[in-house]
Each structure stands twice: as C-alpha cells, then as structure tokens.
Amino acid sequence: MALLEGKKAAIFGVANERSIAWAIAEAFYAEGAELAFTYAGEVLEKRVRPLAEGVGSKIILPCDVTKDEEVEKVFADLRDAWGGLDIVIHAIAFANKEDLANPYVQTSRAGFHLAMDVSAYSLIALAQRAAPLMAERGGAILTLTYMGSEKVIPNYNVMGVAKAALEASVRYLAHDLGPKGVRVNAISAGPIRTLAAAGISDFKSMLHHVAERAPLKRNIDAEEVGKTALYLCSDLGSAVTGEVLHVDAGYNIMGM
Numbered sequence: 001m002a003l004l005e006g007k008k009a010a011i012f013g014v015a016n017e018r019s020i021a022w023a024i025a026e027a028f029y030a031e032g033a034e035l036a037f038t039y040a041g042e043v044l045e046k047r048v049r050p051l052a053e054g055v056g057s058k059i060i061l062p063c064d065v066t067k068d069e070e071v072e073k074v075f076a077d078l079r080d081a082w083g084g085l086d087i088v089i090h091a092i093a094f095a096n097k098e099d100l101a102n103p104y105v106q107t108s109r110a111g112f113h114l115a116m117d118v119s120a121y122s123l124i125a126l127a128q129r130a131a132p133l134m135a136e137r138g139g140a141i142l143t144l145t146y147m148g149s150e151k152v153i154p155n156y157n158v159m160g161v162a163k164a165a166l167e168a169s170v171r172y173l174a175h176d177l178g179p180k181g182v183r184v185n186a187i188s189a190g191p192i193r194t195l196a197a198a199g200i201s202d203f204k205s206m207l208h209h210v211a212e213r214a215p216l217k218r219n220i221d222a223e224e225v226g227k228t229a230l231y232l233c234s235d236l237g238s239a240v241t242g243e244v245l246h247v248d249a250g251y252n253i254m255g256m
C-alpha cells in the first residue's frame with residue numbers, strides 16, 4: 001500500500017512549481033494522498049490553481065495567514081469536505097526586502113512584527129484549527145525552517161529570529177498536541193532557489209558557500225525535502241515529534 005493512501009493533506013505555501021511546498025505535494029500525491037491547497041492572493045491563484053488541479057485537487061482556497069477569517073474559513077471548508085484531516089504543511093515566510101538587506105540592527109518594529117506574524121505565529125494559527133480535525137485519527141504538522149535560526153547568516157536577519165521562534169513553537173506545539181496523537185516537526189532545509197529565496201540579498205553566494213563546504217559537497221533540491229517530508233508525515237515517522245531535522249547536505253555540522 002502507498003505510504004499516504006487514504007490520507008488528507010492541506011498544503012499551505014505553494015507559490016509556483018519551484019516552491020518547496022509543491023515538491024512536498026508531489027511526493028505526497030505519488031504516495032496516494034488527497035490534497036488541498038491554499039494561495040496567498042489573486043496573483044498567486046493563477047499559478048497555484050493549475051498545479052493543484054494537475055494533482056486532482058478539488059479544494060483550492062485563498063489564505064493570507066495574517067487574516068484570521070481566511071484561516072478560519074479554510075479549516076471550516078476542510079471539515080465540511082473531508083470531515084477530518086491528517087496532514088498540514090506550513091511552508092510560509094515573509095519579511096520586508098529592506099530587512100533582508102540592511103544591517104539587522106536597523107530592523108523596524110513594524111518589520112519585526114510582520115516577519116514574526118507571517119513566518120512564526122501563522123504555524124500556531126494553523127495548528128490550533130487543524131488539531132481538532134486530527135484529534136480522533138492522529139495527524140502530522142510540518143513546517144519549514146532554516147539554520148539562520150541557529151547561527152548568523154548574513155542578510156537573513158529578522159527572518160533568522162522568526163525561524164528561531166518558529167522552531168521553539170514546534171516544540172511547544174508538539175508538547176500540547178502530542179496527547180491527541182498529533183505530531184509537529186520542522187525540516188531545516190539548505191538553500192534552494194525559490195521565489196522566497198530571491199528576496200534574500202546575495203543568495204547566490206549562500207548556494208556557493210554551501211556547495212563548497214557541506215560534507216556532501218553540493219546543494220540540495222526541493223525533491224529531497226519532499227522525501228523527508230514524506231518520512232515525517234507518514235507512518236515511517238510515527239514516533240518523531242518536536243524535531244527539527246536538517247536536510248542540508250550536512251552543512252550545519254561544520255565548525256570550520
């Protein structure tokens with residue numbers, strides 16, 4: 001039997017076919033999952049809808065995670081359509097362009113709040129609504145993070161601080177939801193060329209640096225994140241929760 005046969009997964013964070021969330025969706029689809037997608041705004045709907053329809057998805061909904069009413073509606077619709085939910089993928093982050101280029105010390109209050117709200121609080125907003133739909137059957141919630149939460153990565157700035165909050169949230173959510181059989185994990189992915197990555201100044205040199213220094217002497221691709229997501233969200237990862245798993249060609253272990 002396929003690893004996700006009969007499972008229902010809501011995917012938040014597809015912007016286009018390069019999105020990490022899309023690679024995860026493809027991996028899930030190949031293993032038999034039924035998928036629902038959300039998109040942030042009309043412009044992205046044009047990109048997301050054909051992709052979603054291509055994998056047989058019938059649930060394609062708007063969701064700006066800064067708007068509680070949109071988040072609420074997604075889960076109400078999922079409850080009506082599916083009666084329950086097995087998996088949530090949270091692959092969402094945003095910070096103002098200037099906060100990913102100027103020195104961190106110049107971060108504005110508004111820029112800090114925005115990055116935290118979209119990139120960290122949103123996981124809580126999704127988890128608190130997903131958990132009741134998963135309660136009787138167990139479930140898996142997975143988010144995407146980056147090692148800029150652990151070490152200074154020039155230009156990652158406020159996003160690194162938001163990712164540190166996100167990773168701590170993974171542990172607190174895992175503690176809260178574990179008794180209900182809901183697992184919460186994060187993948188800390190190495191740099192991949194995506195729309196979000198294009199917002200980080202000098203992203204090219206991050207790719208170069210990793211390929212030169214990571215134990216595997218290369219960068220990673222989104223499909224490799226998809227495979228790890230499959231492990232964490234299927235029965236293969238049934239005893240894993242509260243974990244931040246690096247998928248980065250080993251880069252994070254290096255001291256020099």
Ligand code: NAD
Binds near residue numbers: 015091194
């Ligand atoms: P992406 O641009 O394809 O995905 C980012 C998504 O966030 C987009 O779909 C965008 O619509 C969504 N988003 C932004 N603001 C939103 C809002 N207010 N409401 C709802 N959605 C919103 O880029 P990606 O690289 O696939 O990013 C996915 C996740 O992976 C992010 O959390 C990112 O930080 C993380 N990540 C990326 C890399 C990388 O190098 N690309 C590495 C590690 C972690």
